[in-house]
Amino acid sequence: MTAPEFADVGQEEGPLIFLIAGEPSGDLLGARLMTALREETGGRVRFAGIGGEAMTAAGLKSRFPIHELAVMGLIEVLPHLFTILKRMRETVAAVKELRPDAVVTIDSPSFTLEIAERLKGQGIPLIHYVAPQVWAWKAWRAKSVARYLDHLLALLPFEPPYFERHDLPTHFVGHPAVETRSAAQTGAAAQSPCLAVLPGSRKGEVAKLLPVFAEVVRALAARHPELKVVIPTVETVAEVVQAQVRDWPLPVTVVRGAEAKEKAFREATAALAASGTVALELGVAGVPTVVAYRFAGIVGLLPPSLLRVPFVSLVNLIAGREVQPEFLQRRCRAAEILPAVERLLSDPEARAAQREGCRGVVEALTPPEGNPSRAAARRILACLKKQPSS
Numbered sequence: 001m002t003a004p005e006f007a008d009v010g011q012e013e014g015p016l017i018f019l020i021a022g023e024p025s026g027d028l029l030g031a032r033l034m035t036a037l038r039e040e041t042g043g044r045v046r047f048a049g050i051g052g053e054a055m056t057a058a059g060l061k062s063r064f065p066i067h068e069l070a071v072m073g074l075i076e077v078l079p080h081l082f083t084i085l086k087r088m089r090e091t092v093a094a095v096k097e098l099r100p101d102a103v104v105t106i107d108s109p110s111f112t113l114e115i116a117e118r119l120k121g122q123g124i125p126l127i128h129y130v131a132p133q134v135w136a137w138k139a140w141r142a143k144s145v146a147r148y149l150d151h152l153l154a155l156l157p158f159e160p161p162y163f164e165r166h167d168l169p170t171h172f173v174g175h176p177a178v179e180t181r182s183a184a185q186t187g188a189a190a191q192s193p194c195l196a197v198l199p200g201s202r203k204g205e206v207a208k209l210l211p212v213f214a215e216v217v218r219a220l221a222a223r224h225p226e227l228k229v230v231i232p233t234v235e236t237v238a239e240v241v242q243a244q245v246r247d248w249p250l251p252v253t254v255v256r257g258a259e260a261k262e263k264a265f266r267e268a269t270a271a272l273a274a275s276g277t278v279a280l281e282l283g284v285a286g287v288p289t290v291v292a293y294r295f296a297g298i299v300g301l302l303p304p305s306l307l308r309v310p311f312v313s314l315v316n317l318i319a320g321r322e323v324q325p326e327f328l329q330r331r332c333r334a335a336e337i338l339p340a341v342e343r344l345l346s347d348p349e350a351r352a353a354q355r356e357g358c359r360g361v362v363e364a365l366t367p368p369e370g371n372p373s374r375a376a377a378r379r380i381l382a383c384l385k386k387q388p389s390s
Contacts, residue, residue, distance in 0.1 A: 014044030015101035015384055019051060020091060020115060022066055022108025024201045024234035025277045027052035028258060029129060029373075030106050032176055034058040036377035048098055050091060053235050054258065063094065067236040084111065092118045101384055104129055113145060120148035125383050127151045129376060131159045131170065136309050142166055151383050153376050156314070157364055171379050174372030175365040177277070177284040180262060193345050194228045195220070196268035196287065198278045199241065201234045205274055208294045210244055213272055215334030216341055221249040224345065229253070230268065232261035270344035270351065272337065275312045275326070283315035283324060283358040284365065288344040288351040292327040292337055315357075318364050323357035 017037065021030040031054035037045045047059065052066040064087060092115055095103055103119060105112035107130040116126045131154040134142045139162075145152070146166035153173045154160055160170040197217065199209040220227055229252045233241045238256055245252045255264060265271075265285045273279045275293035282289040291313045311317045313324045325340040327333070343350050369375040 014041055014046055015381075016046040016048060016098065017380070018095055018098065018100040018103045019047055019049040019055065019060065019106065020103070020112050021049075021051045021055060021106040022111040024052055024054075024066075024236055026107035026112075026130070027054045027066060029176055030055045030060075031058040032179065032373040033104070033106075033129065033376055033380075034060065036371070036373040037380065040374065040377045040381055048094075048100060050087075063090065087111075088115055088118070091115055095119055095124065096122060100124060102127055102380065104380060106130060113149075116145075117148045125150045127153065127380055127383055129153045130155055131163065134162050135159065136312075142168075151379070153379055155365075155372070156318070171375075172367060173375040173379060174367030174369070175280065175284075176372045177281040178362055178366050179372060180258075180281075180285070192226045192228055193224060193269040194230060194267050195341070195345065196264050196271040196273070196282070197229055197231045198233075198271065198273040198282075199231075199237075200274040200276070201236055201278075203237055203240060206237045206240055206244075209274055209292060209332070210241065212292065212332060212334055212337070214244070214248060216272060216338050217248055217250060219334065219338050220342065220345070223342065227345070230255060230264040232256070232264045270341060272341050275328075277314075279324060280314040280361075280365075283313075283354075284362050286355045286358065288354040289315075289324045290327070290337060290340045290344065291324045292332045294329055294332045315361050318361045319357055321357075323354055323361075 019030050021027045030051050034047055034055065035058060049060060050064065050066060051060045051062045056062055088111065102125040103116065104127045105116050109132045113128065116128060119126060126149050128149050131152055132141050132145065142162045143166045146163060146168035149168055152163055152168055152170040154170055155173070155175045157172050160172055163170040197213050199206045199213055217229060227250055229248065229250050231241060231245065231252065231254045233254055233256055235256065238254065242254050245254065255261065265282065265287050268287050271282050271287045271289040273282055273289055273291055275291050279289055279291045293312060309317055311322065311326060312328060313326055315324050316322050316326065327337050367375040369378070
């Protein structure tokens with residue numbers, strides 16, 4: 001393993017920032033962050049690390065493909081455990097060799113925070129982007145990460161106090177979903193109704209949710225023969241999704257990439273989505289959405305009532321009420337989901353009511369700087385300025 005494998009070829013000036021993203025949502029965050037850092041420094045910045053399609057397009061030479069890491073739940077992780085541990089060791093060794101000006105780990109806490117903990121004491125600023133969801137479960141983790149992180153960038157306005165009470169400097173930088181709102185916001189209704197289906201970005205999620213979503217679509221086909229379906233997906237699961245939707249009884253278009261996803265959002269009459277970042281993106285974009293999810297691992301064995309929050313949809317959590325209908329665990333069944341989806345497809349007033357409920361969410365997710373990626377970039381550069389000269 002040598003430094004040129006990681007270096008941003010052609011760039012010789014500016015701080016070297018080692019970025020680590022472990023899944024597609026973090027990859028998009030990383031790509032936008034790279035762009036913002038270049039804008040803030042006039043191009044005088046270098047990058048190395050781990051990323052996916054978006055970060056590669058932004059100029060990163062990733063050490064390995066992140067689809068190796070996009071697994072979740074004990075049963076799914078076990079067959080990949082040797083590879084994941086090997087990649088952790090390789091990444092830690094690369095950081096120690098390159099001695100970057102900062103390490104920025106992005107989301108994927110099971111992978112990225114383990115690397116950050118192993119790098120504690122190396123004299124390299126450790127910054128994590130996307131706060132662990134300690135407000136939902138594992139509240140003890142706030143104290144744990146405060147032992148080895150130097151700075152935390154939070155996407156949600158209510159997150160900083162959870163970590164600041166443990167003396168971890170934490171700043172709300174806003175959610176990147178607001179950056180693409182104007183581009184993705186739905187326009188006039190199409191002549192034919194269109195349902196966006198988003199079963200997740202991990203193979204485990206797709207395996208649990210896509211068969212349920214398929215039942216919903218088949219039932220809708222009998223009642224709405226003119227309905228079209230679009231499935232925005234990512235490299236980690238694209239082939240699996242494509243294979244499973246071939247026998248769906250409606251026209252199905254599977255698309256990849258940020259631009260294609262934004263176009264799908266504009267065309268969608270409504271959406272059926274996994275809980276997570278994409279449900280928030282849909283809400284911010286004004287796409288009326290039904291959220292469904294089945295948790296993996298130990299959490300999946302617990303009833304929803306044992307969660308520390310009343311909702312799993314971030315739209316609902318921020319709004320303080322159920323704006324997006326949620327169907328979790330045992331309720332994640334086609335028979336229960338179908339009426340909620342059909343209502344959004346058929347009832348303009350129901351769609352308008354959900355869009356209205358999302359307006360306050362957009363305001364809450366927008367940082368004082370206006371642009372979340374720029375706000376994150378400025379915080380990272382401020383951390384570098386605080387470090388003593390070598």
